[in-house]
Amino acid sequence: MKSCLSAILLMLIVGFDQGRAQPPKPIRFATFNVSLAASGAGELIDRLKSGRDEQAISIAQIIRKVRPDVLLMNEFDYDPDGQALNIFKEMYLSNHNLTGSSVSTQPIEYAYAFSQETNTGVASGHDLDNDGVCTESAGSPDYARDCKGFGFYPGQYGMVLLSRLPIDTKGIRTFRHFRWKEMPAAKLPQDPTSGSAWYSPAELQDLPLSSKSHWDVPIHLGPHTIHVLASHPTPPVFDGPEDRNGCRNFDEIRFFVDFVQPERAGYIRDDGGTAGGLPAGSMFVVLGDLNSDPQDGDSSAVVQWFSSGLVSLEPIPASKGGEQASTEDGGRNAEHSGNPAQDTSRFPSSRGPGNLRLDYALSSKALQVNDAGVFWPAKSEDRLLHELTNASDHRLVWIDIEAP
Ligand SMILES: [Ca+2]
Numbered sequence: 001m002k003s004c005l006s007a008i009l010l011m012l013i014v015g016f017d018q019g020r021a022q023p024p025k026p027i028r029f030a031t032f033n034v035s036l037a038a039s040g041a042g043e044l045i046d047r048l049k050s051g052r053d054e055q056a057i058s059i060a061q062i063i064r065k066v067r068p069d070v071l072l073m074n075e076f077d078y079d080p081d082g083q084a085l086n087i088f089k090e091m092y093l094s095n096h097n098l099t100g101s102s103v104s105t106q107p108i109e110y111a112y113a114f115s116q117e118t119n120t121g122v123a124s125g126h127d128l129d130n131d132g133v134c135t136e137s138a139g140s141p142d143y144a145r146d147c148k149g150f151g152f153y154p155g156q157y158g159m160v161l162l163s164r165l166p167i168d169t170k171g172i173r174t175f176r177h178f179r180w181k182e183m184p185a186a187k188l189p190q191d192p193t194s195g196s197a198w199y200s201p202a203e204l205q206d207l208p209l210s211s212k213s214h215w216d217v218p219i220h221l222g223p224h225t226i227h228v229l230a231s232h233p234t235p236p237v238f239d240g241p242e243d244r245n246g247c248r249n250f251d252e253i254r255f256f257v258d259f260v261q262p263e264r265a266g267y268i269r270d271d272g273g274t275a276g277g278l279p280a281g282s283m284f285v286v287l288g289d290l291n292s293d294p295q296d297g298d299s300s301a302v303v304q305w306f307s308s309g310l311v312s313l314e315p316i317p318a319s320k321g322g323e324q325a326s327t328e329d330g331g332r333n334a335e336h337s338g339n340p341a342q343d344t345s346r347f348p349s350s351r352g353p354g355n356l357r358l359d360y361a362l363s364s365k366a367l368q369v370n371d372a373g374v375f376w377p378a379k380s381e382d383r384l385l386h387e388l389t390n391a392s393d394h395r396l397v398w399i400d401i402e403a404p
Pocket residue numbers: 126127128129130131132133134135142145146
């Protein structure tokens with residue numbers, strides 16, 4: 001009798017499951033420069049802990065609306081105990097009673113997260129901008145420019161990877177300390193007036209390639225592993241005719257292009273001392289604000305990815321909001337040759353570079369991209385959602401990958 005009941009129960013369960021059988025959902029990967037950098041260490045924690053920080057509410061609403069499975073946040077201040085991140089997750093992302101916004105969204109839980117120190121705001125001990133001064137105390141513009149990565153205090157402009165899929169914590173590799181001079185044929189800047197190297201040998205000994213950090217974070221997807229390659233290369237501006245930031249931007253982007261090609265990755269060493277890049281045929285998704293627009297602005301270094309033949313080029317994430325903003329803002333935007341629907345950032349159009357395509361989610365060719373977008377609704381599409389996007393100067397960019 002008991003076994004008969006079990007058999008009926010089993011049939012019911014199997015029947016129920018079959019009735020619900022659906023094709024596997026695509027996996028949504030996203031990158032978002034959230035611009036949650038404060039003006040002093042620990043300030044972001046203080047701002048967030050009321051649960052009512054307006055900018056953080058808007059950022060959380062965007063994430064809750066788009067619902068990425070894997071999300072890289074750029075410009076989220078790092079603190080060693082992860083307090084700001086925990087508060088943001090609990091009081092904003094997964095909060096059932098998120099207040100202060102007229103947009104209605106469902107809470108979102110990220111069971112897995114990775115964050116670590118970055119080079120931003122860490123003193124180099126050298127005069128890296130060559131203005132004759134090496135400022136030792138945090139907080140001044142010269143201190144920020146002389147740091148290993150531009151920043152007014154350690155942790156500023158940090159990075160966070162959030163995931164609903166398990167992260168292979170033991171497999172994570174970081175490249176925060178990899179020295180720029182160790183890259184073969186590195187684009188090390190020259191002083192155009194003297195013709196000599198911009199950085200002294202002693203400076204190059206202490207200068208990392210990565211302005212924030214470079215992370216290879218493996219994500220488990222059933223029996224498969226997808227490597228998330230996260231970074232935030234320095235903007236190619238805020239320097240002089242030597243173009244030290246433009247040179248660094250180029251090589252920071254090149255690093256991961258080399259990393260996924262075994263024949264080019266031999267020089268790479270991670271922070272634990274392990275050599276080499278990804279094994280041939282690995283699946284990967286490049287995420288980050290790469291600070292490079294293929295057609296406009298001051299760095300076209302991202303073309304290294306587009307011409308590599310290694311990543312899917314279609315569909316290109318786009319939005320109506322980008323198109324609208326370009327027309328509304330005018331100025332430099334009218335001179336751009338890139339399609340404004342593909343812009344992912346909004347900068348001043350007279351004194352600044354205008355709106356650029358800087359943020360990327362690029363997948364290795366073996367992965368099938370079903371859909372892609374920039375979260376930038378036009379006012380005419382949805383005024384409230386449009387207003388949320390003003391919380392950052394960048395927009396969230398996403399791609400949907402078919403489960404392999
Ligand atoms: Ca200096």
